[in-house]
Amino acid sequence: MSDSQVHLVLERIALCLYPPQSEASLKKSPPNPSTADFHGPYNKLLYTLFPADTSFTVVPQYLPESRDSADFIDMFAVTLDNKTVFMLHLMRPKDIVFPSRREVADRQMRELVADVIDCPLPTLHAVSAMGTKLCFYSQPQDGLLTPRFILPDLELLVDVAPKARWDCDILEDDGAQRLQAVVEEIKQGCANLWST
Numbered sequence: 001m002s003d004s005q006v007h008l009v010l011e012r013i014a015l016c017l018y019p020p021q022s023e024a025s026l027k028k029s030p031p032n033p034s035t036a037d038f039h040g041p042y043n044k045l046l047y048t049l050f051p052a053d054t055s056f057t058v059v060p061q062y063l064p065e066s067r068d069s070a071d072f073i074d075m076f077a078v079t080l081d082n083k084t085v086f087m088l089h090l091m092r093p094k095d096i097v098f099p100s101r102r103e104v105a106d107r108q109m110r111e112l113v114a115d116v117i118d119c120p121l122p123t124l125h126a127v128s129a130m131g132t133k134l135c136f137y138s139q140p141q142d143g144l145l146t147p148r149f150i151l152p153d154l155e156l157l158v159d160v161a162p163k164a165r166w167d168c169d170i171l172e173d174d175g176a177q178r179l180q181a182v183v184e185e186i187k188q189g190c191a192n193l194w195s196t
Contacts, residue, residue: 035074035090038131042076042088045170049183050078055190056085075112078186080193083118085186086125093131096166099159103152105130106161110149113139121189125182133166134175136182 043060050056059077078086089109095101109128116124119141126137139145150160168175 033093033131035092038090038129039074042090042129046076046078046088049180050086055080080120080190083120084116084124085119085121085190086127086183087112087116088127088129091128091130093133096130096133096163099157099161102130102159102161102163102165105135106165109135109137110145113137113145120193121186123185123189125186127179127182128166129170130166132170132175134168134170134179135165136178 039060043058046058050058052058057079059079061075061077063075074090076088076090077084078088089105089112091101091105095105105128109126113124113126116139119139122141124139126139128135128137135147137145137147147165150158150162152158152160168178170176170179
């Protein structure tokens with residue numbers, strides 16, 4: 001996919017998230033956006049990065065947070081031959097300001113990655129998205145999950161999922177380029193699987 005195609009998709013995402021009431025509206029959030037406000041834009045983005053006319057499938061998933069919870073985990077899995085090659089976990093944009101919500105996002109992402117037992121690639125990549133802010137995870141088959149886990153302390157308040165981990169924005173060049181680099185690595189890895 002060319003840079004211009006990715007830029008066009010990002011503009012469409014921006015328009016879906018931030019209706020064009022004025023030029024400045026592209027930088028403003030809708031009032032109190034929920035994860036549902038981001039389902040369509042991220043679905044479009046993932047289907048653009050992993051087109052429907054290829055062997056990739058984008059699978060939206062809404063998993064119960066626990067057996068006793070009415071809350072759901074919103075995520076997208078990208079599969080190749082029914083094997084997960086990428087995941088995107090979605091939370092509300094306002095969750096990024098609360099250490100407890102970032103901790104939940106980090107824990108859920110680690111659990112989701114740990115549950116993938118069939119990734120055919122040397123590294124499973126995943127993204128935690130709080131609105132448009134992204135945190136990148138990678139789990140090599142023979143290595144440690146990054147970013148590294150920060151142990152909580154029972155007596156001290158420890159930020160186990162620092163806000164700085166969500167260090168780029170999908171609507172900015174850096175965020176778009178980082179996501180596109182991960183996608184290209186995944187596609188190359190999958191192409192290597194097909195050629196063997």
